[in-house]
Amino acid sequence: MSSAPSAVTKRPSLRRYLKLRHYALRYLDIQIAMLICSLLSGFGSMLSPYLTKLTFDFAYANRDWQLLVALAVAGFVMMLFSQVGSNVQQYLQLYASQNLTFAMRADFLRHLYSLPLSFFHARSTGEHIYRLNSDVPGTSSFIGGIVSTLISPFFSAIYPLLGIIWLDWRFAIVAVVATPIFIAHSRYFGRRQRELSRVTMAEGQRIESEAIDRIAQIKMVKAFGHEKREIRAYLSNQIKLIRLAYRSYWIRIWSGISSGIIDSLFQGSLGLYLGYRVVVVGDMTVGTVIALSMYVVQLINAARRLSGLYQDILNHLVPVDRVLDILEQDNRIKEPLNATSPGPLQGALALREVSFGYSAENPVLKEVSLEIEPGSFVALVGPSGIGKTTIFNLLLRLYDPDCGEVLIDGKPLKQLQLSPFRQQVGIVLQETYLFNDTIHENIRYGNPNASDEEIHQAARQADAEEFIQSLPEGYETKVGESGCLLSAGQRQRIGIARALVRRPSILLLDEATASLSSTSEAKILEALRPRERELTLVVVTHRLAAVRNADRIFVLHEGRIAEEGTHAYLLAQEGIYRKLWDSQFGEKETRAAEL
């Protein structure tokens, strides 16, 4: 059953994230180099306060100017060292994440394209674009920089703690005891900030998606005169985003103020105590005091980073979850490992007791069986929503039937390799989608290897050449966004030409001539009518006149094949087909035509 997949993001689970481990392992050497960089640059940062202490306690105290110069050089080198380490680490992260982004985008797109149509029906285009453009780079950036995200904060805390222990272990206890205050502060504001970020991100995605949707449907917006309404809706959404940005700003302000107060209290009291130790007790040097203060500041900053680490990771995991949501979508239309090549198709199609529904509650087809001879011209007729297009979806294996099977040249479609099979099938839909390119390129899309002559021939068969040549730039005319510069009928003709240029063995026309005049429709169908059994033509249409010359007509009613036969046979049956025909042409005309 083709139920719509859920978009709900699952709870963080290590087992789930491990599915992406091969991406992390792909750049293991880079990750290790980043870890070493992180270790070394952290070590460089740790040495700086100690060098300051040596400057005061040895170089100044002993008036040792040689040492002073050496320490100054060492300090400079350490600064460079730390800076170079940090920059190299960033570059490595960039290298890994950019390469990963490329690989992940490829995998993501590959998977996305393999998903069934029902998946796309349940989601907006904007959502896919957002995931591809934002979530995939977010995920690869996290995986590419997993060392700096997960491990570096620990180093940046451990190094100053070691420095404090080295100088005076009692201060390490004070620092460790005081750290939870800073952690609590960071967690409180960090959580609020991140919740807000999450809301902002979701809102941003919704607004972007909505805007893409509206602009894509600009014709309808204009036709309904809703331009102002859409602008208002967009601006009102933007105002929501601005309000969220202000809320974020105020959280940052309050966080900064409270952080300043806590810092001042802690560092002030620490400074007073250290001063007491130097001046009154006299058991500590000025250099030690300065170094201790520097280490304490480093430790507090590291504690803040560590306190936000869990939330940071959760934050980074948001895009990861969203990417996994897609990658974990089960592709129900799978080729078996031993799928066979269909070879050149004869064009025999069959449905055997096929039942299918887009949801479990509403079955569309009920035990439908039909046989289509190779090289025949077959029509599927019936009222709207009866399942004619669904049969096309099943014939193309865009969906699998819930029961029964689809056979192509006598072989189960599920056992065939999909790509070579679909390459031999042409389909034209009622709504023809054209790319914003020339007519020539739009037709060529059906067969990238087609010669100009083949393209022109396909256009002639589709009764399109006349209007194409009447255009100032002929085949080089740009058709505009979704072919908006052409009429619906012209678009359909190009769509038919695009299907024909593939030289398909099976051609499926789904209301493909609905926008054409009856004359044009008849001309095209006559041109397409299979000769020498080289093409199986299956047409779905409401206009019965167009298919009265069909070799066989299947009449669908209430999800079943109610009648089948030639036009004359069906008329004589006085059944559903007869009623449909009469409703289109009137009983008198029908009788007259029969006579």
Next chain:
Amino acid sequence: MRGQHSNWRKRIFLLLLAILPQLLSLAGLAGLFWMLRLKEVFTANIVPQVESGKIILHFDLTEMDRPKIEVGSIIHGAFPERANRPSAEFQAKVIDIQKSTSTSGIAWKVEAEIQPLKNHQLILSAKALDFQPITLTMWSRTRRALTVLLTRDDYSKKGLQGVMGGMKMGNAP
């Protein structure tokens, strides 16, 4: 294949870029401090003696200060101003260090020869002090920089007041 090679070359280059400069910097710093001759200050009671035209300084050294000089080390100091005689700086070469047999806590007996003996004022100062003990703060240079700088020094344990005289941060010459 060509692309793959260049990719691997780039990766190896990146790895080297990441690690080598930092290791070289650390090694360079270690080398710098290993080469550095650190100024080491110590205080001792010295007894100057004029012996066959040479001025020999005799002084006792505590166990803690012992690593600060070796035979051949140059000691720097200055005789204090006294009896209208200005202060006179001197350099002395350590010529002998002997383990002390005394039980008064003095571990080592040191002899150092003042050199070069050109400064007239210095000779007069030394002669004036002949056999009169005087407490002097002196310094020498050793290659113990890495050991001293990377060892938790006594200052943080005992405080400056005991070692160098409190907030003035020592009376080093």
